[in-house]
Amino acid sequence: MTSDDGTATSEGLAAPVVRLERDGRTAVVTIDRPKALNALSPEVLDALADVLAELAAEPGGLAGVLLVGAGGRAFVAGADISAMAELTPDEGAQTAEHGHAVAAAIEALPLPVIACVDGYALGGGLELALACDFIYATEASHFGQPEVHLGLIPGFGGTVRLPRVVGPALAKELIYTGRQLDVEEAARVGLVTRRFDDREALLAGARETVELIGRNAATAVGLAKRVLVGAAGTPTATATLLEIEGFRDAFRTEDMREGVAAFLEKRDPDFTGR
Numbered sequence: 537m538t539s540d541d542g543t544a545t546s547e548g549l550a551a552p553v554v555r556l557e558r559d560g561r562t563a564v565v566t567i568d569r570p571k572a573l574n575a576l577s578p579e580v581l582d583a584l585a586d587v588l589a590e591l592a593a594e595p596g597g598l599a600g601v602l603l604v605g606a607g608g609r610a611f612v613a614g615a616d617i618s619a620m621a622e623l624t625p626d627e628g629a630q631t632a633e634h635g636h637a638v639a640a641a642i643e644a645l646p647l648p649v650i651a652c653v654d655g656y657a658l659g660g661g662l663e664l665a666l667a668c669d670f671i672y673a674t675e676a677s678h679f680g681q682p683e684v685h686l687g688l689i690p691g692f693g694g695t696v697r698l699p700r701v702v703g704p705a706l707a708k709e710l711i712y713t714g715r716q717l718d719v720e721e722a723a724r725v726g727l728v729t730r731r732f733d734d735r736e737a738l739l740a741g742a743r744e745t746v747e748l749i750g751r752n753a754a755t756a757v758g759l760a761k762r763v764l765v766g767a768a769g770t771p772t773a774t775a776t777l778l779e780i781e782g783f784r785d786a787f788r789t790e791d792m793r794e795g796v797a798a799f800l801e802k803r804d805p806d807f808t809g810r
């Protein structure tokens with residue numbers, strides 16, 4: 537028995553697509569589908585939701601959480617495009633709601649969550665990082681919302697959270713063009729809080745930050761997060777509904793089917809505007 541991307545344990549059981557390790561004051565959550573650049577499948581979203589629920593129920597002794605992508609090429613390269621081709625618009629919207637629920641669970645966690653990006657953070661992967669409290673990244677990292685290349689729009693909160701971080705003008709440019717930011721530009725615009733030479737320095741730096749946070753009153757840090765997220769999120773409910781409806785409409789277009797097919801067939805898409 538193997539998991540969807542061919543990984544399996546010696547017992548023939550599917551290797552977990554999300555791993556949780558508790559190490560002193562730090563919890564490390566690793567998304568582990570390196571063959572698909574850690575693309576978000578329904579299984580990954582479910583596993584993330586379970587891990588977040590466990591951390592919320594038992595935050596004992598922890599001061600912070602690192603969210604990491606396995607493999608060294610990507611944090612998360614987006615939602616799993618290979619799973620999109622067969623989805624109906626309503627199923628697409630349901631998956632977007634699923635992704636929003638995971639993002640909301642990250643924001644509701646009474647612990648700071650640091651997105652540790654080493655490689656690509658694209659589409660749903662950038663949206664997952666944006667739901668974290670802040671983003672640390674290696675020099676090898678790239679960020680973007682390339683959904684428009686697939687005839688889609690962001691569906692896990694990018695139209696809500698990206699403008700808050702980089703401003704509405706740059707968010708519009710990134711979402712309309714689908715272009716990527718390298719780590720230099722991402723840091724310059726405030727998307728990345730700290731840069732590191734490599735993965736080892738990234739994880740050490742993030743752990744150091746958690747230890748620093750751990751010296752403060754956990755109650756105060758938890759309250760500060762609740763207020764900061766709540767204040768930033770006041771229009772979220774409306775914006776989220778608008779995004780999910782827009783996402784459903786994108787799933788209704790021929791261009792979205794062509795964009796997904798073109799990626800999977802490794803060719804340029806031929807969009808018709810329908």
Ligand SMILES: CCCCCCCCCCCCC/C=C/C(=O)SCCNC(=O)CCNC(=O)[C@H](O)C(C)(C)COP(=O)(O)OP(=O)(O)OC[C@H]1O[C@@H](n2cnc3c(N)ncnc32)[C@H](O)[C@@H]1OP(=O)(O)O
Pocket residue numbers: 571572573575576577578581613614615616617618619620623628629631632635656658659660661682683686688689690691692
């Ligand atoms: C969450 C549930 C998902 C289920 C279904 C989804 C329903 C949709 C609704 C929910 C979505 C809401 C909002 C989110 C939308 C998105 O995120 S859309 C996707 C956005 N991301 C992208 O468009 C990036 C696509 N990838 C690339 O452009 C390139 O891979 C790269 C990142 C620039 C790296 O290029 P390169 O170094 O040349 O490597 P590749 O050969 O392209 O990739 C290596 C293998 O990884 C596979 N892969 C990469 N990205 C994805 C992906 N997003 N989904 C699935 N698979 C991916 C790629 O196909 C290669 O596989 P093999 O050919 O088998 O080696």
